[in-house]
Amino acid sequence: MSREPAVTPELAREHGLTEDEYATALKAIGRTPSFPELGVLSVMWSEHCSYKSSRVHLKRLPTKGPRVIHGPGENAGVVDIGDGWAVVFKMESHNHPSFIEPYQGAGTGVGGILRDVFTMGARPVAVMDSLRFGEPSHPRTPGLLRGVVAGIAGYGNAFGVPTVGGEVQFDAAYNGNILVNAFALGLCRSDRLFLGQAKGVGNPILYVGARTGRDGIHGATMASAEFEEGEEAERPTVQVGDPFMEKLLLEGCLEIFAAGVLEGIQDMGAAGLTSSTVEMASRAGNGVELWLDRLPRRAKHLTPYEILLSESQERMIMVARAGEEQRVLDICAKWDLDAQVVGRVTDTGRFVVRATPGYDPLSGAPWPDDPPVVVDLPVDLLTDAAPVYTRPCVEDSRLTDRYGVDATGLAFDPRSDLLELLSAPNVGSRAWIYRQYDHIVRDGTMVRPGAGDAAVVRLYCEDERGRREKLIAMSSDCNGRFCELDPRTGAAMAVAEACRNLACVGAAPIGLTDCLNFGNPQRPEIMAQFRDAIDGIADACKALGVPVVSGNVSLYNETTEQGGPRAVLPTPTIGAVGLFEKVSDVVGAGFRTAGDHVFVLGPRGDDRLGGSEWLTRRTGRVCGRPPSIDLAAEAALQSLLVRAAREGLLASAHDCAEGGLLVALAEACILGQSGAVLSLPAEYAVTPGGLFGEDPSRVVVSVTPYVLELFSRRVAEAGVPCAFLGRVGGASLSLEGVASWGLDEMREAHASALDDIVGR
């Protein structure tokens, strides 16, 4: 065993602690920390674990609602779906590891979020992935896209959870920092939830799952620093996933839950054993004592420092009721899982770790008696008393300079521009990606990826009381370009779009999760983006009446380049979950029957092109005055859509998003395998803004003539603007006086969107 280094202020700085933070720690402890204690402090006070820059702002998010069972603060949010059942969901980032090692980084991102969900007692039943890559022509983009998609597929497919949705965007701002945000949703009985609490003094602490190795040491600290050039050499800090182990862990945990012997459980995610046990102790107001000599391990000569900071995957910490240890161990044996009692709950309020120097159980020697204490720190110092910063915020004064750009002098040809947009990587088909995901395992996927505005999944609720089916929808959204040009409005638009997608398929939103990806919070412009984005999310949540129940913050998504720091587009990804009343409410996005009337619902907008795909392609940069959003009009639109769906009045509904109105119409044709004969309403101009502007709150619907009168009545009652465009039919999309596009050419353009990046 190598000797431990002496703890000095320099070593503390290398661990990411500032001078002030180290001084605070010294004062609180009253002595120089041991080397493992320094490691514990550094991970618990890292941005990733402590939310020290974001915490003051996150408080402004609305988190309450009649259906909310558990909001932020637990491993995942829990929302009631009625009849004694609940959904558990959360989204989390795995950005830095995925850039360094895309396959393992993305795969373990999925693994981590799955554990967050099943830790609470829920069986995961759906996953979505929100991905951001650099520009398609960047030399690293194809390899990163291939690796990330294969990693998500490799983990989710083997684990046996369907990947039912998500989104992908490409922009130069992500060239040096890709984003991989994984969402998972699970189903459980609302009266059988499990929390991450170390309750009951004297209760045993059990370690279950994969053995501990050296992988991922300091992952949390890595995720709390920006990349410098050449840091891809950090590969050893990336965790390695084993979805088979995770599957066994899931089945073992579900059986242990059912046995009714647990007081608390938490997965070992970021900062591993340390974070999980400290958080459990903190939530219960207790202390914990850990015996590292007994810890199952796969690498020889692990030091306490390494064990405490390892981020080996597929591991759980459980607190069982005293006397029930054997029950847990027996179930683990059935599922071929390693399990061991590794400590106990105490009343000291301290995080105490014991380990015998030089002892390695892999040597075969028995556990030594009375191992000495190597860590003894107050739990609250690591959690509630961790640093919190109100960092300075200064809006980027150069931002509004970009607003001056518009379509003046730019080439515009509606016919070729539509085909160009349909084949753009940011707009066209994602089939190359989702075909690699098992999106149908578990027999629940009713609306598959690419087939509708949101995924629709049947939940099979079965217990001793009987069986019943529930239907939910989910969507993830964020347009970082709008957030860059106007963070508050852009973030509100992300919430609005995610919920609008639910409304388009006929579901009412019941809760949100967010994954907030930003640059370096120590730069005031970035902190201003963060502050404003939180306010935008809060604005939209209040207007739409939907709470945020879980979330994750990922900062330092930034690269130091020669020209200075380059941050990602501010990307507050929103994952939205909605509930249906009945199966017949589900509405598809494609036109269905010739003769149906086509309308665009929602306010006219002002045709601003800022941040649009069309303007970005024409100018090569994110610029222009971005669209605004009227949240009251948005709420009215969504209520109307859900009501019309429940009354069976909609043949199809499709949101206008990237590419604007004309792309939405083309997509409705492609999905429905049907043309349409349309003309633009008088208030729409044949301009880039009119055809390709991305004003929010607009939905293309088709309505069968028989229910037109009922539909019109509901529209009038809702006070939602509605413009008639024409009728479904024929083999082409024809826009009177503008152009006509054959179904085949639109389909081919749409299908080819990723060809230039990954091939056919």
Added chain:
Amino acid sequence: MRAVVIQFPGSNADFDALHTLRDVVGVETSYVFHKTPTLPAGTDLVVLPGGFSYGDYLRCGAIARFAPVMADVRRHVERGGLLLGICNGFQILTEAGLLPGALTRNAHLRFECRDVLVRVDADGPFTQDLRGRVLRLPIAHAEGRYQADEATLQSLESKSLVAFRYVPAAAPDARLPANPNGSLHDIAGLYGGPRRNVLGLMPHPERMAEPILGGTDGRLLFHSAVRAALAR
């Protein structure tokens, strides 16, 4: 009639098979854990479900064939009982020698999940009166490329044991190849066993048995199996 779905560690379409048999087709169905040495008395149909048995870190299905339950599954087949291997179950059947040949990595080397069209090309207990029908079924696999030597293929063809073959779809799926994985002879499923009582196939009939999942073609196989079991 009584059906069981074997749960290997890493099976993940076990629920799909149980749900379709029990809740859609109405067959009394239960799980049997891989460590169980004997099947329940009176078992008519054994399903080896999809998934990644033992992680599939070695060749797919290579470890599952040694599972304690497999000895009794073999006896069940020798008695003439029905055995259905879906996806990973098909891979296990070839590894166990219950069906000839092997399923290797898809020709394009990626996992592929989408609907395909397959034509029923052989009669048997799972395809009674279905010969010539084209079914829409989903696939979800990375290793479904059927391979065998020329003599084996000739034998399969001459004995009419090729149960399902991938066939082209009309547009709009024209960009995608009809044969999704490069299987020889476009083979999607095979009959075997002493009385054609063993069927292995890569597509998932149990995921296409309800209207809300996109179709009901998969139900046909289960209804056929129920008829066969009742006739015994």
